[in-house]
Amino acid sequence: MKHKKHANNMEEMAENTEKVDKTANEHQPASGNENVDDNSAESSGDVNEGNDVLIDELQTEINDQKNKYVRLMAEFENYKRRTNQEKLDIIQTAGKDILISMLEILDDMDRAEKQIEQDTDLDHVKEGVMLIFNKFRNMMAAKGVKSIDTLNADFDTEMHEAIANVPAPSPEMTGKIIDEVQKGYTLNDKIIRFPKVVVGN
Template sequence: MAIRDVQAGAASAPDGAEEREVKIPVEAAGGQADKPETDPTTGEAPARAEADSMTEEEMVEAAIQAGEDAAENDFKFKYERARSELADAHKEIDACKTAQKEAEDQAREAKERMARLQADWENYRRRTAAERLSERERATEKLICALLPVLDDMERAIEHARAQENSETGKQLTDGVDAVHTKMLDVLAHEGVEAIDPKGEAFDPLEHQAVGRVEDKDLFDETVKDVYQKGYRIGGRSLRPAMVTVTYGGEKRPAPESEKSEKDELKDDSESSEPKKK
């Protein structure tokens, strides 16, 4: 049919036109006519034609390969998804660890701060208690120091009255003053005041004030002979030293037992450390 169309076209051509040889590739045309139509987007027809030309063995291998490819692609997808989920889980774990560490640090700081506050409170409580006690003792000491001269005058009056008791009235007066003196001493003792009356004791420069020296060979040196004025202490602190006379001319006072034991220990240690002579 194509040949007749060409001939008809040649016959109807105007006169004077050059005749040209027209060659139609019949085989090519036939091949193109026999070739199935294809979908340029999907390419299903060529695949079908290729499948028609494949043998049964090749089709099985192709199906196996396609299944393996699909399984591999599915595995890759699941692997990537699992790896992403694992990475997210690691991030959450790291965040939890960070939060836990911060919480532990805050708890430790709070515990240390609480311990410091408790220690500060205990120190403050002890300090304020000590300050209150010290204030009380100072107030007591001030009052007692003001009363001591009165107490001294009262004692001297009692001694003078007893030396000159000539009547019953004088004796009663002396007894009354003595009773007042005893009550005052009881009040002072209740406040922790102790009298320092060191007659016959070893002289202690921390609590005694020497106002004279007396020769006495019957007593050890540095012994209190007479007490001119009593001293007083409170809470282990001296309020007023005792005014005394101290002896001399006698034997040297031996060391106390505690000092002797310490000296003996030092002597034994020195002897044990020396090398023995052969």
């Protein structure tokens, strides 16, 4: 009987322990998962806020670069417009200086023409004409225009334009310029018209 009673007591104790554990579990607070969820939400909010700030900064930088680009393009268009106008002005007035200088020669020619009609002295007329010729040559030289000496010079394909080849009058004239059909000229040492010459062979 004692053994049976003891067994019953043990079963009651076990049942009571289960009830206590069950009650304790029902009333026990959450294990911290709610705090973890709250922390995750806060972290996610911080990341989103940081992304928004970064996007705003990048958008501001893009706008600044766009404004700089627009200003640069506007300045470049203004520069092109100015340079094109300057080029046009230079082209239109490029020969102005030399033409003004030639007007003096034209005045001398008008006076010489009147003098030729009145003067019967041929030597006097020649002298006046030669003065005009020399004045014109000097004026051209002052502007950098000079004639190219070719007679008896070695033929050079870089400087001369051969329009004919003829037998050389002597062996030493072979490959040299025998005659000049049209003068060549340089402007500040740069050829602006090649002389047309006859070469001995």
